Amino acid sequence: MRRCVIFDLDGTLTRSEEGIFNCVRYAAAQLGMEEPPVEVLRRFIGPPLKYSFMHELGMDEKTAEEATGLYRQRYQKTGLYENSVYPGIRRLLAGLKRQGDWVAVATGKPQKTSERVLEHFGLSKWLDRVVGPDLSADAGKAELIRRALPEDWKDGEAYMVGDRRFDIEGGKAVGLKTVWAGYGYGSREEYLECGADLYAATVQDLISLLDLSPVTPGWFLSMEGLDGSGKSTQLALLTGALEQYGYEVVHSREPGGCMISEKIREIILDRANQGMTPETEALLYAASRAQHVHDTIRPAVESGRLLLSDRYIDSSVAYQGGGRKLGVDEVMEINRYAVDGLYPDITVFLDLPHDKALARRYQASVPDRMEMEDNAFHSRVEEAYRKMLEMHMERFVTVDASGKPEEIGKEIAQKVLEKLDRMEMNRLTER
Numbered sequence: 001m002r003r004c005v006i007f008d009l010d011g012t013l014t015r016s017e018e019g020i021f022n023c024v025r026y027a028a029a030q031l032g033m034e035e036p037p038v039e040v041l042r043r044f045i046g047p048p049l050k051y052s053f054m055h056e057l058g059m060d061e062k063t064a065e066e067a068t069g070l071y072r073q074r075y076q077k078t079g080l081y082e083n084s085v086y087p088g089i090r091r092l093l094a095g096l097k098r099q100g101d102w103v104a105v106a107t108g109k110p111q112k113t114s115e116r117v118l119e120h121f122g123l124s125k126w127l128d129r130v131v132g133p134d135l136s137a138d139a140g141k142a143e144l145i146r147r148a149l150p151e152d153w154k155d156g157e158a159y160m161v162g163d164r165r166f167d168i169e170g171g172k173a174v175g176l177k178t179v180w181a182g183y184g185y186g187s188r189e190e191y192l193e194c195g196a197d198l199y200a201a202t203v204q205d206l207i208s209l210l211d212l213s214p215v216t217p218g219w220f221l222s223m224e225g226l227d228g229s230g231k232s233t234q235l236a237l238l239t240g241a242l243e244q245y246g247y248e249v250v251h252s253r254e255p256g257g258c259m260i261s262e263k264i265r266e267i268i269l270d271r272a273n274q275g276m277t278p279e280t281e282a283l284l285y286a287a288s289r290a291q292h293v294h295d296t297i298r299p300a301v302e303s304g305r306l307l308l309s310d311r312y313i314d315s316s317v318a319y320q321g322g323g324r325k326l327g328v329d330e331v332m333e334i335n336r337y338a339v340d341g342l343y344p345d346i347t348v349f350l351d352l353p354h355d356k357a358l359a360r361r362y363q364a365s366v367p368d369r370m371e372m373e374d375n376a377f378h379s380r381v382e383e384a385y386r387k388m389l390e391m392h393m394e395r396f397v398t399v400d401a402s403g404k405p406e407e408i409g410k411e412i413a414q415k416v417l418e419k420l421d422r423m424e425m426n427r428l429t430e431r
């Protein structure tokens with residue numbers, strides 16, 4: 001018999017305070033009221049809006065209805081996206097679905113809005129059902145939870161996970177095991193009063209409690225580009241976007257990324273090592289990569305995280321294969337041995353002509369041994385990168401890196417998130 005797991009939305013799957021706070025502030029301001037303090041704003045997350053406007057801000061019923069209307073106006077346009085998925089939630093939902101559990105959402109947020117939020121963050125693919133009140137009727141939480149269960153459910157193993165009294169009381173009324181999401185918005189007093197059956201302080205606790213095994217693998221992403229193409233800035237921006245969607249990002253870099261490989265990095269980039277042969281250099285990069293795969297990349301991906309590496313195999317093909325003229329195929333061959341079948345799921349390529357990239361690089365700081373090479377070297381690097389792009393089109397996300405960093409960042413985030421969404425869908429149908 002499959003299990004059923006029903007989740008609340010705000011404060012359980014998503015951290016939605018920014019959007020909610022801003023919309024309550026907006027409604028209060030429109031009605032000529034003072035800005036409510038943060039403790040009061042916090043109590044708006046979870047319960048029905050009208051109830052909160054009446055109980056938290058002392059409005060009469062008619063004003064509370066007006067405030068609710070104003071709130072919704074702003075929420076639909078902007079508030080919806082001032083939101084993020086708790087780290088680990090993607091791993092949890094994907095894992096439950098993989099086990100064949102029934103997974104649903106029962107929320108106090110209107111049905112249509114909830115669907116939009118879940119769709120926006122790409123979480124709908126793992127949900128069998130989303131239930132929220134429609135705008136005309138005031139359904140209680142218990143009723144919503146009942147509707148979120150499969151029609152044929154009687155008394156099989158089922159959980160209600162939430163962060164507010166309403167979730168726990170509703171779950172109990174329907175006869176589910178209740179789990180308090182301690183990382184959400186409910187207070188300690190609320191938790192003690194409502195008497196949930198189980199307690200999860202973090203999403204990781206929730207994952208252990210629901211006994212998710214085996215772990216759903218994560219993803220491996222790399223970023224590539226010539227020196228000076230703006231990689232560091234773009235890595236930071238992409239991390240922010242991925243984390244907003246609930247991906248658990250682990251950072252790494254090449255050469256380096258673990259103790260042994262960082263030591264190899266020092267040898268490779270040392271300006272004193274001018275006599276290093278291209279073959280030695282290529283083998284050292286490959287050696288550092290082999291250790292990096294073993295110590296850092298595989299463990300992160302196998303534990304369901306998203307590993308984001310600053311450079312990987314394509315750098316060797318471009319710099320040693322192209323720049324040092326060892327040949328694209330030859331360098332690929334050494335690395336095939338080193339990486340033991342592990343290629344990135346997605347590689348972001350920051351596309352910038354080598355002369356522009358190098359000019360930017362020299363302005364930034366003292367160049368390392370690789371960066372001291374001449375223009376012809378970097379032109380060959382660029383050419384080899386382009387060969388890789390052609391050969392592995394399906395893996396690459398290429399963006400023009402000559403514009404404004406924030407705009408480039410947005411384009412990368414959008415393309416990468418779309419690709420991940422598609423890959424998550426494929427995994428679901430592959431099962």
Ligand code: TYD
Pocket residue numbers: 227253254255285310311312313315316317319320368370371
């Ligand atoms: P990087 O860490 O990107 O440089 P920085 O920290 O200065 O931004 O990369 C170090 C240099 O190593 C860079 O010039 C590219 C080069 N490189 C290779 O030649 N082959 C490789 O396989 C890798 C990973 C890097």
